[in-house]
Amino acid sequence: MASSSNSNSYRELEVIVFSSASLQGVNVTLVQDGDDGEEDDRQSLLLLSWNSTTIHLAEFATLPFLFLQLPQIILNARNLIAGNYEALSAVQWMGQLTSLLGNLSLLSYFAGRRERGAMAVQAVGVLTTLVVLIQLGIAGAMPSLALAGTVIAVAFGLLLNLLNYLLLLREWLWKIWEAVISVGGATVLLQVMWSTFEPHIPHTILPAVITGIATLTLVAMDAIGFLPQKWSDFLVALSAWTATLLFMWTPVAQMFQNFIDPENIKGLSPLTILLAMIGNGLLVPRALFTRDLMWFTGAAWGTLFQGWGLLLTLWM
Secondary structure (H helix, E strand, C coil): CCCHHHHHHHHHHHHHHHHHHHHHCCCCCCCCCCCCHHHHHHHHHHHHHHHHHHHHHHHHCHHHHHCCCHHHHHHHHHHHHCCCHHHHHHCCHHHHHHHHHHHHHHHHHHHHHCCHHHHHHHHHHHHHHHHHHHHHHHCCCCCHHHHHHHHHHHHHHHHHHHHHHCCCCCHHHHHHHHHHHHHHHHHHHHHHHHHHCCCCCCCCCHHHHHHHHHHHHHHHHHHCCCCCHHHHHHHHHHHHHHHHHHHHHHHHHHHHHHHHCHHHHHHCCHHHHHHHHHHHHHHHHHHHHCCCHHHHHHHHHHHHHHHHHHHHHHHC
């Protein structure tokens, strides 16, 4: 059995560390005195070790995501300089926009959970994807109006998330932002899914209109207290799951583009795809440790489909 002084030192260590880690979304039961104190000490230290390891892995994932779009950005820049604007059409702007909106929504989700590593990954994803979209806009591969709206949304989103993380944002203003990303995310998700398959299916904005009205109605009913608790809980989780589905749709849209137009695959960078797979893989342990189903679903999907799935389409 561990001595009383050792047990106390363990408890003191856990109080110091987990008071910080609790902000990362991890709830920890401190060591209890008694005959099982030594076993409790070992389990608590093991939990402490895994908590620290998964935090570091999530933070290290920032590195591959930092360079995730760099090969694509460089390739796009070379094609722009050479006047080969057509090559940039290989990069599906709808898929990139989907990824950016997913990153922006997930940034808000992880800001609420105080997950610094995941926040850094999402912020890097937002900024680097924005650079790619600007390049596509220069090449005429993305509508100017859509690009302008994206730039404005990114500016507001990053500012509000920063203020919220620094505890400088009023709660009512943050709730408005959450409502905006819930409505916007659900609206964009269905429309992007539909638009991916155009012109093979008729062009229409009906998916966005129907989803937007339905989600906006739920938000309004929740604001005035007319929404049942079950639906209110659903609305809280909607923005996070919508963001995950937006993120998950990115490789689907790109794979579809690869199959219908194989000649444009040369405009894609295999290194970019490989970095996405590595970055998402590094996030999986943290998602499992915190038992966050939404996070695990997105990270695992990114590893398998945004990584291996897209790589397979390049070699088929």
